[in-house]
Amino acid sequence: MENRSTRRSGQALLVWGLLVVAANLRASLTGVGPLLDQVQGDLGLVPAVAGLLNALPLLAFAALSPLVPRLAARWGPERLLGGALVVLTTGIAVRWVPTASALFAGSVLIGSGIAVGNVLLPSLIKRDFPTRVGLLTGAYATVMGGVAAVASGVAVPIGAVAPGGWSTALGSWGLLALVAVLLWLPQLRRAPQPAPQAKRGHRLPWGSGLAWAVTAFLGLQSLGFYVVVTWLPELLQDNGVSAARAGWLLFLLQAVALLTSLAVPGALRWARDQRALAASCSAVLLLGYLGLLLAPGRALWWSVVLGLGGGACLVLALAFLGLRAQDATGAGALSAMAQSIGYLLAAVGPVLFGLLHTVSSGWRAPLALVCLAAAAQTVVALVAGRGTVRSDDGRAPGRVPPASERAPSSG
Template identity: 45%
Template sequence: MSTGVRGTASTTAVATIVLIVLTALALRTPFTAVAPLLEGIQRDLGVSTTFGGVLTTLPVVCLGVFAFVAPRLRQRFGDERVLLGCLVVLLVGNSVRALGPAWTLLAGTVVVGAGIAVANVAVPGLIKRDFAERVPVLTAVHTVCMTLGGALAASLVVPVGRALDSAWRLPLGLVAVPVLVALLIGAAVLRGRPRAAAAPATGSAVLWRVPLAWQVTAFMGTQSSMAYVVFGWLPTMVQARGLSPAAAGFALGVQAAVQAVGSLAVPLLCRRFRDQRGIAVALAALIALGFAGVLLAPAPGGVWTAVVLLGVAQGAAFGLAVTLFGLRSPDSSTTAALSGMAQGAGYLLAAAGPLLIGLLRDLTGGWTAPLVLLLGICAAMAVAGLLAGRPVQLDRSARDASA
């Protein structure tokens, strides 16, 4: 390869990594910013606890519904243009939901969820396309940036709101700022680059008949269900254990921040263990222990320890789930198709988690029944991990299924 070709390839790789990092930093902030502000939103708009439950669950539903359209957009426009388009959608949605009454908050949340859903599906395909030999490492970079962005949002929105004397509108609206920065820098980095070819089509419908694809989907859905229980209910859980509202928001920020530690561990573990079954089961057990500690351990020390444990384990579980898209696929198109299926069906499954936790909390008036449900989801996650973690790929599974 000539020096000029190598230089062009290197520049392209750097530009792709910059786009992945900038997009990731903006993808989780719209979700983690809401839970610490939820009490102020309900009080200011005069809405019910049910509305709060809908507000925290709606993004997860959007992640499921809109994930199904992402592979088609990727095939038509290419990964880079899709990701820049997602940032535009995020900018609009973040701005709209902070402007007006309850309906604009919900409408903006739908727009935000759509942008994040499509980006979530496109990124694994982009990583598989340009970094096929380094899927765990680049996936870790992506997930670490997501968790750090989410942690900053969760930790800062309440102090920023107090400093600006705004219950929720200004701090929620300011979440659009990092999205705008990511959009401007991302567009500048990609300016002048030749337009990447649109992704080739893949027989994504076949995946719905392949057991391995469903096993990856089940692992994605169960770990996501518990993640969104944390996003929606962790502040309420720790306040029930005696922490203040500000400390509860900080706890969510800490939980999100330490997810980076778990995400960084995934490529090291995947490099050492070609078979991911043991990793998946261990993470399910640690998440179960974390939830039990949050609700049962002595406060405040035991609760804070459990928050940290929960964050590390969930960061690793999310990183492993996303990494499985590439490890179980032979090429980037199959990765994107599997990502669309697993995130579409998985997030729709995950949406039931926060709703069921709220329902059980209202029906029983305590946290025992919700904890039992969470432990059951952890058990289901372990079973899914035992199946999805096997060192096989979808091409062989598809041939076996049709044989």
């Protein structure tokens, strides 16, 4: 009885740790967009360069994600994640300094820390909670989205009243990262040695068409999200919306996404596969982008529509990393591949969007870009929503799990 109680306490502590880590995976990024106009004015940044503020973390995701499985096999995923949280906290602190060099350097460190968390969370969930992949993925996506929404909404008000203005608004999220470091310390003390299969199973599934479909779905979804959180406030301000209201509209979008994400785990549990769900939610995103393109004056409505589609697509993209894998090692390998290539694709979005805005002196051309991305995502969803990724030689990258762990019944 005591061992069972201790085990349950340990699992509860792990779940809390994972959720607090998830709370830090977007807040330091989504708070940038509402402040971008002030940052550009104070530092003299042109739109394409300003787009790098959220593109640099994505490039860090792309560069580091393939290395995470190998590093986790060497040091253990718990210790690696703990180190990543320290890097993330340092990056936010560096970005508190109101200079362009500190802002960009901090963004790289932030991206490096988040990259590790992005890859390891799906793998840890698949390893420790194999029959609750959909539920816990929905929970961590909800926490991640909720805190990200708050970060967008309070960015301008904090910047208006806090000493240091926008730099304090960006740097204050280091306190939440520090809390995550402290809550993760118990996992460092009890971190297990990496299993032998983890040392053999770091090969990424480059030869799998399904893995490429999952990668494309995650990348296109992320491209749209990071374009929105970077540029939507400025787009709205150019259409007569105040900076504070634009920030709260971005908050509304993410709050709706948060509510939508709560419904997805139930759909994952009962659906035979996720093709129809993923395609329909991607089509909702396309509708929202088309709305901003054709009727920008109805920004309130399109924010709600984008939240409806975006929240579901985020949970699906994250869940695919576990549902399409056969075990924790496979989930880690698929996660590394999908997030490496996917975030490389996503990193192009904010920069290209800003460049198109500069070249065309308007928003129609850049909005057409995200419409095309959403249309492509709708097509890719029909492939990414079903099947199991296998290793290059056709065998599972580790043991064959029992039926209760296999996708999609693990949702």
